[in-house]
Amino acid sequence: MGKWYSDFLYKYKSGISHEFLFHFNIRDYMDNYRNIDRYIYEEFIKPRNFAIVAFYDISRGLTFLDQGMEREFNIITSNNAADYMHSLPSRIFPYIDKALKNTRMALFIDHVEKIIPSGDIGSMTMEERIALIWLSEWSTNSKISAVGSAIFMLADNIADVSKEILKSSYKVEPVLVELPVEEERLRYIEYLLRDRSVKTDISMDEFAKLSSGLSRKAIKDIKLRAEAEGVPISFEFIKEKKHSVLKKEYGDVLEFIYPEIGFEDIGGMDKAKNYLIKNVVEPIRKGDLRRVPMGILLCGPSGTGKTLLVNALAKTSGFNCVKIDMSRILGQYVGESEKNFKKCLLGAQSQQPVIVFVDEIDTTFRRGDSGDSGVSRNIFSEFLQFTGNTNNRGKVIFIAATNRPDLLDPALKRAGRFDKKIPILLPEEEERAEIFRIMIRKYGFETDITDFTPFARMTENYTGAEIEIVVRKAYEIANEDEKSGEFITADILEEAIKRCRPSTQQVEYMTELALKECDDLDLIPEKYRQRKSTDM
Numbered sequence: 001m002g003k004w005y006s007d008f009l010y011k012y013k014s015g016i017s018h019e020f021l022f023h024f025n026i027r028d029y030m031d032n033y034r035n036i037d038r039y040i041y042e043e044f045i046k047p048r049n050f051a052i053v054a055f056y057d058i059s060r061g062l063t064f065l066d067q068g069m070e071r072e073f074n075i076i077t078s079n080n081a082a083d084y085m086h087s088l089p090s091r092i093f094p095y096i097d098k099a100l101k102n103t104r105m106a107l108f109i110d111h112v113e114k115i116i117p118s119g120d121i122g123s124m125t126m127e128e129r130i131a132l133i134w135l136s137e138w139s140t141n142s143k144i145s146a147v148g149s150a151i152f153m154l155a156d157n158i159a160d161v162s163k164e165i166l167k168s169s170y171k172v173e174p175v176l177v178e179l180p181v182e183e184e185r186l187r188y189i190e191y192l193l194r195d196r197s198v199k200t201d202i203s204m205d206e207f208a209k210l211s212s213g214l215s216r217k218a219i220k221d222i223k224l225r226a227e228a229e230g231v232p233i234s235f236e237f238i239k240e241k242k243h244s245v246l247k248k249e250y251g252d253v254l255e256f257i258y259p260e261i262g263f264e265d266i267g268g269m270d271k272a273k274n275y276l277i278k279n280v281v282e283p284i285r286k287g288d289l290r291r292v293p294m295g296i297l298l299c300g301p302s303g304t305g306k307t308l309l310v311n312a313l314a315k316t317s318g319f320n321c322v323k324i325d326m327s328r329i330l331g332q333y334v335g336e337s338e339k340n341f342k343k344c345l346l347g348a349q350s351q352q353p354v355i356v357f358v359d360e361i362d363t364t365f366r367r368g369d370s371g372d373s374g375v376s377r378n379i380f381s382e383f384l385q386f387t388g389n390t391n392n393r394g395k396v397i398f399i400a401a402t403n404r405p406d407l408l409d410p411a412l413k414r415a416g417r418f419d420k421k422i423p424i425l426l427p428e429e430e431e432r433a434e435i436f437r438i439m440i441r442k443y444g445f446e447t448d449i450t451d452f453t454p455f456a457r458m459t460e461n462y463t464g465a466e467i468e469i470v471v472r473k474a475y476e477i478a479n480e481d482e483k484s485g486e487f488i489t490a491d492i493l494e495e496a497i498k499r500c501r502p503s504t505q506q507v508e509y510m511t512e513l514a515l516k517e518c519d520d521l522d523l524i525p526e527k528y529r530q531r532k533s534t535d536m
C-alpha cells in the first residue's frame, strides 16, 4: 500500500474529510499495473457498496462506471440532467450535488486545475467561480458525509489549482501522491523483469537505486526501449532516461548530479570532512537518521571547493544529489515560477535519500528585499516549509552554499533549517601542497616534483580553484616549451604561479563573514580561533 493511500484512508476513516485533492505523481501506476482511479475503485469503493461511481472532466463531461449507475443518477435527478452530461460545471454540478446528497456516490474529477485554475479570485471567470463554490461547499456539507459520498479530485500540480479550495474554512484534503521510493521501485522492477525478456548490465538493486525520481511508467519505458533496441539495460541507459525525464518535468531547474569524486579528491578541509563523516555518513550507515542534520550552510569565498564537498558527500553517503538552480526559477514569470518551484521541490524530495544543493543561496533569499528584486513571499515560504519539514530528516539533506551569509534572510538562518554552518576558507600551506598533488593527479600531468611545499609557500591567498588554474597554466607552458615536452618541472610551475595571480578581491571580507557566521569553534581553523573567541 502506497503512503498516499494510507494518508487518504486515515483522513477518510477518521472523518477528517470526504473530499480529496490527489496531486503530483497521479498519472503513474500505483502498484504493478493499476492507475490511480482503478486502484481507488478496487481498494476503496468496491468493498464499500457505493451506488454510483462517476467521472467528470471538462472535455468528456460526466460518465459512469456502468449503465446501471447512470440510470440511478437519472432517477435521482428526475431525468433532468440527461441533456447536460457534457456541459460545463455550472450546468451539471447542481445535479451532481443532488446525487451526492441522496445516495452513496463516488465522484472522480480529473484535471481539476482546468476547472478552477490558480490565480486571484478577481481574474476568475464566472464559470470558474461557480465551480469553485460547488467544489468547496461539498467538502463541508454534512449531508454528503452522512450519506457517505466521496469526491476525488486529481491534478498534476497542486500549484495550478485555485488556492481558495484549500482554505481552512473548507475541508478539502490534499493528498500527495509521491514517486515510488527505492523499495517500491525494486518491487516494480522485479515484476517488470520477471519474464527475463531483457538483459541487464546491472543488478535489480542497482537499477532500483539509479531510477530515483522516475515514475513506474518511466521505468517501464526504459525496459520497453531496451527491448525494442535489443540492448541490455545499463547505467548509461538509465542516466539518459532520467536526464530527459527531469528536463521535461522540471525544465533546467533541477540538475541531477552523478558524483564522481570522493573526500580523498579534496585537498584539506579536514574539519569539514570530519564533521560530515561523523554526522552524516556514519549515522546513515548505522541507520541512526535522527542524528543527521536537516540542513547545512557552507560559507566562504568562491572557488574554495564548496560544490566539490557536496559532491564528495553524495558519493560517500550513497545519497542521490540534485542541484536546484534558483536563477532559472527566478527567470520565469512570477506565477509560473511559483508553480514550478513547488514542483521542483517535490521532484527533489522524491529522489530521497537525497542531498538537495542550492549554490549561491544569498542571491535568491536576501534579507529585507524578498519582495521584488529577490523572490516572492510565496516562494520563500514554500522554501521554508520544505527545509523545515522534519519528516524529511535523514532522507533529505539540504545543503546551501554562500559567500555572503550576511545577506541571507534571517528567517532562513533561524534554528532548525541549517543545523550546521561550516566555514570553507582558503587552504593553508599544507592544504595547498595537497591540492597541487591532487590537481596533477586529476589531470594526469607528468612531473618530477615530489615535494610541493615550496609552491604552497608561493601561493598564499590562492583558492583551490586558483591552484587548479596554476597547474593547468603550467601544463600549457610545458607544451609551449619544446625542451620539456609536456613535462612540468619546478621552474615551469614557478613560472605559472607568477603568471596567475590570485584575485584577492573580497576574499578577506568573505572569510570574515564566514567566520562570523559560524558558531561552532570546532569547525574553525586554529589560526582564526583566537580571533573568533575574542570577537564573541
Ligand code: ADP
Binding pocket: 265, 266, 267, 268, 269, 301, 302, 303, 304, 305, 306, 307, 308, 309, 401, 427, 435, 438, 463, 464, 465, 466, 468
Ligand atoms: P565553490 O563551490 O566554493 O565556489 P568549487 O567547488 O566550485 O568552489 O571549486 C571549483 C574547482 O576548484 C573545483 O571543481 C576543484 O577542481 C577546485 N578546487 C577547489 N578547492 C579544492 C580543494 N580543496 N581540493 C581540490 N580541488 C579544489
